[in-house]
Amino acid sequence: MNHTLRISPRLFALVPAAVAINLVVGTIVKELSLPVFLDTVGTVLVAVLAGWRAGALVGTVSQLLLGLLTGYQYLPFVVIQWLLSLLASFAANRRGFTKLWRTVLWGIAAGACCGAVSSVISYYFFGGITGGGVSWVVTGLRSLGASQPMAVFVGSSSTDILDKGIVIVVVGFVLRSLPRRILGRFPMAARAVGK
Amino acid sequence: MNSLARQAHPFTAGTVTLALVALALVFPTAAETVVLYGVTIVIALLAGAGAGVRRGLVAVLPIWILLFILKCVLGDGPRMAAPWGGTLSQPGVEWALSQGSRLAVIATASLAFASIFDPHRFLQAAIARRWPFGAAFLLVATLDAADRLGEQAHQLREAQRTRGVRVTGSMATRVRAFPALMFPLLLASLTEADDRALALETRGLMIQGPRTAVDPPTDRVIDRVVRWLALTCVICVVIWRVRS
Numbered sequence: 001m002n003h004t005l006r007i008s009p010r011l012f013a014l015v016p017a018a019v020a021i022n023l024v025v026g027t028i029v030k031e032l033s034l035p036v037f038l039d040t041v042g043t044v045l046v047a048v049l050a051g052w053r054a055g056a057l058v059g060t061v062s063q064l065l066l067g068l069l070t071g072y073q074y075l076p077f078v079v080i081q082w083l084l085s086l087l088a089s090f091a092a093n094r095r096g097f098t099k100l101w102r103t104v105l106w107g108i109a110a111g112a113c114c115g116a117v118s119s120v121i122s123y124y125f126f127g128g129i130t131g132g133g134v135s136w137v138v139t140g141l142r143s144l145g146a147s148q149p150m151a152v153f154v155g156s157s158s159t160d161i162l163d164k165g166i167v168i169v170v171v172g173f174v175l176r177s178l179p180r181r182i183l184g185r186f187p188m189a190a191r192a193v194g195k
Numbered sequence: 196m197n198s199l200a201r202q203a204h205p206f207t208a209g210t211v212t213l214a215l216v217a218l219a220l221v222f223p224t225a226a227e228t229v230v231l232y233g234v235t236i237v238i239a240l241l242a243g244a245g246a247g248v249r250r251g252l253v254a255v256l257p258i259w260i261l262l263f264i265l266k267c268v269l270g271d272g273p274r275m276a277a278p279w280g281g282t283l284s285q286p287g288v289e290w291a292l293s294q295g296s297r298l299a300v301i302a303t304a305s306l307a308f309a310s311i312f313d314p315h316r317f318l319q320a321a322i323a324r325r326w327p328f329g330a331a332f333l334l335v336a337t338l339d340a341a342d343r344l345g346e347q348a349h350q351l352r353e354a355q356r357t358r359g360v361r362v363t364g365s366m367a368t369r370v371r372a373f374p375a376l377m378f379p380l381l382l383a384s385l386t387e388a389d390d391r392a393l394a395l396e397t398r399g400l401m402i403q404g405p406r407t408a409v410d411p412p413t414d415r416v417i418d419r420v421v422r423w424l425a426l427t428c429v430i431c432v433v434i435w436r437v438r439s
Contacts, residue, residue, distance in 0.1 A: 009400055013392035015333055016340035017384045024344045028352075028376050032362060032369040041381070061337055068309035071254045071302030072216060127294060129261045139261060142269050173374075174381050182389055 010185070011050055015058055018042030022062040023069075035133060036163045039066075040084055044171045047085040048092040049186040055085030076125045080114050084164060087113060091168070092192035103172035107165035115160030119153040128152035134159050198243020200311040204418040205320045211238065212308040214425035219300035221429070221436050225292035232296040232303070239307035247307025254302045255295070262291040314338050316412050323411035332400070340384075348380055 021042035029038045043062065047055025059081025067075060091097065091106040122128055128138050128148055134155045141151035175183075175193045183190050200208050215235050222228050239248045270287025277283045314335045321331035355375050356362065362372045 008392075009396040010389070010392040012329070012332070012336070012395055012400060013388040014385075016337040017344070017388040017391075019337045020340035020344040021381060021384055023341050024348045024380065025377060027345065028348060028373070028380075031352075032373060032376075034366075034369060034373065041377075045381070045385075061333060064334075065337060065341065067305050068312065070306075071251060071298075072305040073254075073298045073301045126298075127262075127266065127290065129258060129265055129294075135257075135261045135265075139264055139269075142265060148265075170377070174378065174385075177378070177382065178385065182385060185389070 011054055014046055014050065015054070015061065018046040018058040019062045019065060021045065022058070023065065036159075036166060038163065038167055038170070040081060040164065040167050041170055043081050043085055044088040044167050045174065047088040048097065048171060048175060048192050049189045051188060052086045052089035055089060056082045059085055074130070076121050077118065079121060080118050080160075083117055084110060084114055084167075088168065088171070089188075092188055095192060095194055097172045097175050097192040098194035100169070100172065103169050104165065107168035108161055110168055111161035111164035112157065114164050115157030116153075118160050119156035122156055123149060123152045128155075198311065200242035200244050200307075201313070203242075203421075204412050204414045205313065205317045206324075206414075207418040207421050208242070208308055208311055210422040210425050212304045214429050215304040216301050217429045218432055219297045219304075221432050222297075223293075223436065225289055225296065228293050228296040228300065232299045235300050235303050235307075239303060242307070242311070244307035244310045247305075247310040248303055250306040250310070251299060251303030254306065255299045258298055259291075259295050262295050266291040266294075319408045319411050320414075322406050323408040325405060328406055344380070344384055347383065348376070351380055352376055 019042055022039050025041045026037060026039035029036060039062070040059070043055050043059040046058045060078055063075060063078040063081060087106075087110040091103075091110070094106075096102050096106040122130055122134070128151065129135050137155035137159065138148075138151045141154060142148065146154070172193075175189055178189070180195075183193070183195060215231070215238070218231055219228060222231060236248050239245065266287035267283045268287075270284030270290075272284050272286040274282035275285045275288065318331050318335045322328065352362065355372070360372050360375045361368050362376070363369070
């Protein structure tokens with residue numbers, strides 16, 4: 001795994017683009033009224049292209065900028081961006097983006113891990129009420145008689161498996177369709193797709 | 196509009212925002228956080244950041260509704276009479292008030308800061324203070340990239356719609372529209388980043404050493420006093436919280 005983060009001109013150009021991807025894809029999803037967020041596509045993409053530290057940097061800057069648009073109350077969820085970056089980078093090193101089925105499996109695994117951590121953050125920082133679609137799932141489960149911790153865990157895990165799973169699959173498609181000229185400059189990404 | 200906050204040094208607004216967020220996290224009870232929310236609104240209005248107050252309210256309103264349902268109506272513990280009949284959970288009401296106002300302070304303070312944030316002045320202030328140029332550059336370049344990519348996304352959506360892609364309708368229709376809107380955008384931004392890297396390298400981004408701010412904002416005495424007051428206030432509250 002790539003453990004060093006050298007801020008090269010390429011990374012200086014890539015990080016703003018990836019953060020913008022996070023923000024803009026999130027907006028497209030909202031405009032299409034899809035029941036997911038997909039606001040971590042840029043984070044996963046950079047984690048696979050340039051290593052988990054670069055991905056974590058993208059995640060942190062994204063969360064800080066998102067705070068300028070929606071408020072900094074969601075800042076604790078930056079941990080999810082770091083974890084996802086780490087998992088995506090790990091998947092890339094294990095050639096997890098070579099085939100669709102491998103990408104789907106890595107997506108589900110990453111979603112389950114992120115969902116578990118997300119439910120802990122959601123429960124301890126917000127009492128399970130974050131104001132997003134997940135909170136309505138939690139409210140529904142509570143009204144059906146589930147305990148608060150259980151409702152938060154099920155709500156966060158199920159939405160994160162779907163959300164992060166789709167993100168990783170989308171990044172897999174993008175990586176496989178990248179021109180060789182660009183892929184050749186990112187050896188980790190080339191290895192991830194088996195080229 | 197040349198509001199009080201826009202005249203201030205960029206670090207002053209940031210420091211006051213951070214202080215309000217810190218106080219919201221340190222204050223333990225509902226009474227204190229509700230008062231702090233009031234103080235935050237007054238500061239934002241006085242500083243000319245009323246847009247932040249409105250946007251903060253919009254951001255926290257769904258959370259307040261959910262807090263009411265989950266903690267007050269469905270909450271456990273001793274019950275108290277609701278003014279409209281029925282009962283509410285007493286600890287739930289206290290928790291909802293405390294958490295609701297705490298989140299409202301954080302949202303309002305940060306959105307008020309965002310409404311008066313000027314990336315150019317911030318970059319100039321950061322260079323004048325000898326902050327790491329890379330960090331300041333990343334922030335400003337990202338804001339610029341987000342605007343540019345947002346505009347590209349809009350153009351792309353219009354182009355795809357003229358080709359027959361439908362962005363409204365059933366869930367299946369909207370899901371089908373998603374790849375057509377997203378993949379060209381992702382590939383274009385990656386290609387552009389590659390070209391931009393070359394431009395940054397040729398313009399000396401990686402050159403080490405101090406840089407000169409072309410137009411540094413004035414750091415007045417009042418700015419320094421406000422920043423020190425905010426810091427002192429947070430330290431005093433933390434000491435009070437630790438000792439109580």
